[in-house]
Amino acid sequence: MRDSPLSLEAPRRHAIAGLLIATFASMAGSISQAQLADAEDQPDQYVLDPQHSRVTFTVDADLRSQIRMRFLRMHAQLEQVHGDRDSGRVTVTIDATSVEARPRFLSPILRGHGMLDVARYPEIHFVSTRLVRAEEGRAWLFGDLTIRGVTRPVRLLVTYDSVDGNPWPDGTLAFSAAGDVSRREFGLSAWFPMIGDAVHMNIQVEFVHGP
The missing domain is CATH 1.20.5 (Single alpha-helices involved in coiled-coils or other helix-helix interfaces)
Structure with missing residues (x-):
């Protein structure tokens, strides 16, 4: 069938x-x-916790005094590939209009045309290019700093607040960075030599893991 x-x-x-x-x-x-x-x-992304972060610039002046500048507002982001800090990339945007000086009467002068000229250049930018490990708990962070529209390479010594530069159990990653730049290289030549040329940068930041 x-x-x-x-x-x-x-x-x-x-x-x-x-x-x-x-x-x-x-x-x-x-x-x-x-x-x-x-x-x-x-990449793993970390965003800045502004409540626990600050940026200060200090310049030596005559009579063994200092001019201290603190920026009250900034944004930053950190990216790492597979948690590898050596592959990290840091971008920082500082609101130059938020600068406050000590002595306080210098604040409007620093914002003016002769110095930061915040009306034309309201932001200061830093973008890292590479990270080189140093002694335990430290590293050299290289990057490009832009002030008044002028970009120059800078080197910052990074000190990690957590063990081996890894995040704390709550996902927080904190470190400080310090370095010197020449203010005249950025067109900030006012009051020289009464006011020193070297600007001492001190950055303390805390990042939290997030989008």
Whole structure:
């Protein structure tokens, strides 16, 4: 007795359906692996906690005194690949209009045309380029600093507040960075030599893990 066309078609349909299911499953598996790989390649992002961060500039003056500048507002972001601090990239934007000086009467002068000229250059930028480990708990952070539209390379000595530069259990990553720059290289030559040329930068930041 011959099989009917319908009885022959059913196994074929099942075979085709099975092949399609296997193909889609394979595609789904490939997509999942690709998505996982993409997720692994995405850097860990940290955002600044402004309540526990600050930036100060200090310049030596005559009579063994100092002019101290503190910037009250800034934004920063830190990215690391797979938690590797050596691959980290730091970007900092400082609101130059928020500078406050000690002595206080110098604040409007520092914001003026002869110094920071915040009307034309309201922001100070820093973008890191590489990180080189130093002695335990420290590293050299190299980057580009932009003040008054002038960009110069700078080097900052980083000191980690957590063990080995790793985040604390709550996901917080904190460190300080310090270094000197020449203010005349950025066009800030007013009052020289009464006011020294070297600007001592001190940055204390705290980052929290987040988007």
